[in-house]
Amino acid sequence: MNVLDSFRLNGQIALVTGASRGIGAAIANGLGEAGAIVYGIGRSAEMEAPGAFQYRQCDAREAVEVKALLAEIAESHGRFDILVNAAGITLPGNDADPMVSFQSTLELNLTAAYACCLAAVPHMQRNGRGSIINVTSIGAGLGFPGNPGYVASKGGLAAMTRALALDLGGQGIRVNNIVPGYVHTAMTHGSYSDPELNAARAGRTMLGRWGRVEELAGAAVFLASPASSYVTGTDLHVDGGWSAKGL
Numbered sequence: 001m002n003v004l005d006s007f008r009l010n011g012q013i014a015l016v017t018g019a020s021r022g023i024g025a026a027i028a029n030g031l032g033e034a035g036a037i038v039y040g041i042g043r044s045a046e047m048e049a050p051g052a053f054q055y056r057q058c059d060a061r062e063a064v065e066v067k068a069l070l071a072e073i074a075e076s077h078g079r080f081d082i083l084v085n086a087a088g089i090t091l092p093g094n095d096a097d098p099m100v101s102f103q104s105t106l107e108l109n110l111t112a113a114y115a116c117c118l119a120a121v122p123h124m125q126r127n128g129r130g131s132i133i134n135v136t137s138i139g140a141g142l143g144f145p146g147n148p149g150y151v152a153s154k155g156g157l158a159a160m161t162r163a164l165a166l167d168l169g170g171q172g173i174r175v176n177n178i179v180p181g182y183v184h185t186a187m188t189h190g191s192y193s194d195p196e197l198n199a200a201r202a203g204r205t206m207l208g209r210w211g212r213v214e215e216l217a218g219a220a221v222f223l224a225s226p227a228s229s230y231v232t233g234t235d236l237h238v239d240g241g242w243s244a245k246g247l
């Protein structure tokens with residue numbers, strides 16, 4: 001196969017969670033532009049901006065609903081190929097009841113991602129192939145202050161990826177992490193808007209700037225496509241060099 005053709009996703013069917021805006025929407029658009037038929041879900045009634053994918057209102061924590069949606073998608077296309085778990089929340093600084101923030105964060109960022117994998121895998125097994133992409137964070141491997149639930153959820157998600165990659169590799173299903181650094185979205189708008197915090201985050205990278213949501217799309221297309229056919233159980237950092245930087 002020509003190397004450029006190996007990045008094409010024509011005929012493949014994808015679901016992206018957390019696609020109403022931000023990184024999930026950019027990834028869903030990227031997969032659509034690469035030729036896949038893409039469905040995106042979020043709790044919002046509508047997606048923030050029009051995109052190259054079909055948006056459905058669905059809470060990723062509702063395992064029964066997600067399972068039914070995936071069954072409907074797989075049945076109507078006769079296949080299902082790509083799952084991207086991008087839905088995520090961060091709930092820093094709830095000192096009054098830290099357990100509430102911790103459990104709510106894990107419920108979506110980790111438990112729901114696992115439930116989505118469980119719902120998607122049987123359809124991928126029928127194809128004899130598939131790609132699962134989990135959107136973790138530089139917080140999966142590094143300490144960040146004041147938000148242990150987020151760090152734990154992303155560390156757990158990164159570890160779950162390696163476990164599932166091992167369990168599913170023999171069935172042609174690959175599982176990988178995309179590891180974003182600081183990207184300007186609704187989630188990070190507070191620190192992006194604060195000149196001091198903005199400069200500190202930019203200065204911590206090798207490229208000296210924040211990431212843009214569309215810069216995550218190429219990584220997702222690579223991991224979803226035959227271009228990465230021998231890549232599984234790994235972390236693809238899209239962080240401007242944050243994780244590799246010493247001084």
Ligand SMILES: NC(=O)c1ccc[n+]([C@@H]2O[C@H](COP(=O)([O-])OP(=O)(O)OC[C@H]3O[C@@H](n4cnc5c(N)ncnc54)[C@H](OP(=O)(O)O)[C@@H]3O)[C@@H](O)[C@H]2O)c1
Binds near residue numbers: 060137183
């Ligand atoms: N931005 C960054 O710098 C950064 C860095 C590292 C990792 N990440 C990760 O990247 C992912 C996307 O984050 P983002 O920055 O794009 O944040 P965002 O703009 O806040 O987007 C989060 C997305 O998740 C969806 N979501 C939240 N709860 C959901 C639920 N229960 N069911 C379904 N969808 C749900 C939101 O849609 P609704 O509100 O409509 O449900 C939205 O589409 C997250 O996993 C985040 O942890 C972001």
